[in-house]
Every structure is written in C-alpha cells, then in structure tokens.
Amino acid sequence: xxxxxxxxxxxxxxxxxxxxxxxxxxxxxxxxxxxxxxxxxxxxxxxxxxxxxxxxxxxxxxxxxxxxxxxxxxxxxxxxxxxxxxxxxxxxxxxxxxxxxxxxxxxxxxxxxxxxxxxxxxxxxxxxxxxxxxxxxxxxxxxxxxxxxxxxxxxxxxxxxxxxxxxxxxxxxxxxxxxxxxxxxxxxxxxxxxxxxxxxxxxxxxxxxxxxxxxxxxxxxxxxxxxxxxxxxxxxxxxxxxxxxxxxxxxxxxxxxxxxxxxxxxxxxxxxxxxxxxxxxxxxxxxxxxxxxxxxxxxxxxxxxxxxxxxxxxxxxxxxxxxxxxxxxxxxxxxxxxxxxxxxxxxxxxxxxxxxxxxxxxxxxxxxxx
Numbered sequence: 458x459x460x461x462x463x464x465x466x467x468x469x470x471x472x473x474x475x476x477x478x479x480x481x482x483x484x485x486x487x488x489x490x491x492x493x494x495x496x497x498x499x500x501x502x503x504x505x506x507x508x509x510x511x512x513x514x515x516x517x518x519x520x521x522x523x524x525x526x527x528x529x530x531x532x533x534x535x536x537x538x539x540x541x542x543x544x545x546x547x548x549x550x551x552x553x554x555x556x557x558x559x560x561x562x563x564x565x566x567x568x569x570x571x572x573x574x575x576x577x578x579x580x581x582x583x584x585x586x587x588x589x590x591x592x593x594x595x596x597x598x599x600x601x602x603x604x605x606x607x608x609x610x611x612x613x614x615x616x617x618x619x620x621x622x623x624x625x626x627x628x629x630x631x632x633x634x635x636x637x638x639x640x641x642x643x644x645x646x647x648x649x650x651x652x653x654x655x656x657x658x659x660x661x662x663x664x665x666x667x668x669x670x671x672x673x674x675x676x677x678x679x680x681x682x683x684x685x686x687x688x689x690x691x692x693x694x695x696x697x698x699x700x701x702x703x704x705x706x707x708x709x710x711x712x713x714x715x716x717x718x719x720x721x722x723x724x725x726x727x728x729x730x731x732x733x734x735x736x737x738x739x740x741x742x743x744x745x746x747x748x749x750x751x752x753x754x755x756x757x758x759x760x761x762x763x764x765x766x767x768x769x770x771x772x773x774x775x776x777x778x779x780x781x782x783x784x785x786x787x788x789x790x791x792x793x794x795x796x797x798x799x800x801x802x803x804x805x806x807x808x809x810x811x812x813x814x815x816x817x818x819x820x821x822x823x824x825x826x827x
Contacts, residue, residue: 489514489547489554494564497542497556499534507531509542511554517542518553527558541565566597567645574640579657583635587628589621594636599650607641607653610697615681615688659733665695666735671727674742679721687717689725689737698735700725706740707747707817708779709766746779747814753777756812759824763804767792772799774807774821782807782819798823 489495489511497509497517506520519527523545534540543564546555573580582594582601591604605614605628612634614627641653669675669692677691677698686701705716716739717723729736754760754776762774762782771786772795784807789795799805811820 489544491544491547493544494568495542495544496539499536499538499540501536502531508553509556514554516553517556518549518551519556519558523555523557523559530558563598564645566599567643569597570599570640570643570650574643577639579637579639580652581635581637582652584631584633587625587632589625589628592628592631592636594638594652596640596650596652600648601650601652603636603638603652603654607651607655609654609658610688612636612654615683655733662696662733665692666730666733669727669730669735671730673727674724675727675737676722676724679717679719679723682714682717682719684713687713689723696735698725698727698737700737700739704728704736704738704740706779707743707745709773709781711766746777747817750780750814750819751812753780754809754812754819756809758809759806760809761804761806762821764799764801766801767796767799771795774805776819780819782809782821784821784823788823 495511495514495517497511500508500510500516502508506518506524509517509519511517519542524531530540540558542556542558543560544554545557545560549555572578580596582596582603584592584594584603586593591602591607594601594603605624608614612631614624616623616627636654637657638652638654639656640650641656642651643649675691677689678694679687680690680697681688684702686699687705688697688699690697700713700717702710702713705713710716723739724742725737725739726741727735728738728741760776762776764772765775765781766773769786769792770783771788772784773781774784776782784795784799786792786795789798806824807821808824809819810822811818813819
C-alpha cells in the first residue's frame, strides 16, 4: 500500500515506484486532452510529486509549481481518495499525465454553480462581510455578492434617507447569518457571481399569494417606515408588502412617519401582485376627497388658500382638507421670484384656472391679495 508522505526526502534518482509506473504507462493509448476535467484516484506521494490512478488513461502526476499551489488540497487527501483534476499535459517527457488540482477545483466549482443555476436549486451561504451595495459570501469557495436589492423583505435594511453609513450599519448586522439563496448570474471569465435571497422568497410566496388578488383588503402590522413609504406584514406575518408614499394618503405626504408608525395595526388594499412583490394602498380605503371637488370649487372662482410647499414645478396651496392646488413656476419666472412673492404657511388669493377630478389636479393663478 502506498503512503502519502508529508515531507519526502529529496534525491536525484527516480524511485522504484516511478520507474514501475513509467513502464506500465508505455503500453497505454492516449485518450486525454489538455484542459479536460477528470476524476483521479490518489495512489500516493513520492519525492517527484503525487501520483494518481487514471484507469485506462494511465497514471497522473501533480508536481512542481502545481504541487505547491495544491498544498491546501493535499493536506486533506489520502490514498484511495477520488478527486477532481485538470489535464495540463496528456503525456510529459516521463510518460505521465500532468495534472492540476487547483485549477480543477475552481473549474469544478464554476461548473457546479452553472448546474445549480440551470436547475434553479437553492443553496445556503454564510454572510462573510457587508458593504454599501450588499453582502459578501462564497459558494464552493467562489466569492459571491448579494446586492441589497436582492435581500428578502425581512432582511432588507429599513433605513430612511440615502445615508450609506446607516445602510452599511444595518447590513453588517447580517454578517455570520446563514441565508438560503439562488444563483442569479455568473461569469467565470469575469469571476462574477451574483446570488439572490429574494428569488427564493418570491418562489415560496407564489403559493402563499395564490389566495390573494388585486382589490383584496388585508389587515397587518407596520414593520418599517422609510422615506419612500412603509412596509407592512400580513397573513400571519408571512408576507410583507410596501405602501408607497403616494399610497399613504390623499394629501401630499412629506414624511411617511406622519401617517403611520412602526407596530401600528392598519387595514390596506392590495393594488398589485407582481414577481412575488405586493404593493399596498392605505388611501384606497379612505374616501377620495376629490369625488365632490367640483361641487365645492368652480373654474374661474377666486379662493383664499394657504401655501404649504414649494417644489421645482411651483407652489402648492391648500384649498380644503386633502385638496391641493398648484401655482405653476412659470407664473413667477424662477424659483427665487416664487419664494420672494410667497411664504409657506401664509394665505393668498388664487384664481382656479383648471379642475380635473380624475387626475386630482387643480391649477391656480396668483391674484395678488392676502
């Protein structure tokens, strides 16, 4: 029986084992090609390198620089083990098949990744690190990136604003966590591997969401409030949907936190189910204040309204609760002139030049008095 030796003694002569293997190799027909991946059975280690039984393809050897690169793998193998190897040279000057273990390991890892992608398999990874873009893990020794946008809803950082420091702080809380993911995209040449936790969630949610339809009302709990809306969980907290800021109320919402709070119980309407994502609306269950707007206001009428907000398009003025009109920026010529003529919080006289209930739009023109 051959024994793997960890520190062979150097010598200038070929060992009896090597001479015997060379003799046996002469009668074999070459069938291997450079770059081919094969399974190699470990025979043992001599001073020249590690030898492998390749069956009808003869004897393989890992030596020189390849031996040094494979030190990590060598420590784990023993005689009789079957491992993956890559053909470097089908027949060297001594009649052996030169092999690489390091190249084979990486190539096999990429092939395994391709196989998992094609089959749509789920895999588990451990989060190693985090940056402002997402999480770092590895799949079979290949570095993998999980973008924050591909996190499951329960792990998505519910951070208000666009502060990268806060985002990284939240993402770092996931380091050492084991996640179930799918291969989203990969490219061995560019050493790119993108994984997704959301893809797994979307698949599992499809069955749960089958019982829900657009137009259904559901009750749930607010789990997070961010600058673009609020997250809410329902169906025994198995599903999390987003209430966009535009769907929180009929009035213009400056901050979602003004409308809902974390842990608050609310009832909402499902307005979209797409790719495992659920969009919700709080305002859809509230009476639309624009339904009777033409009974309250008429085109050409002069009204007194309070200026509430400036934006690049002009100034908003409150005519009634949840009813806003817009004085277009063109009336002032510039943002600076608009802010000189109007003050937020003050009331002015405006003329109604357009009313469009379907679009929830009232256009105003400044009359001058206040």
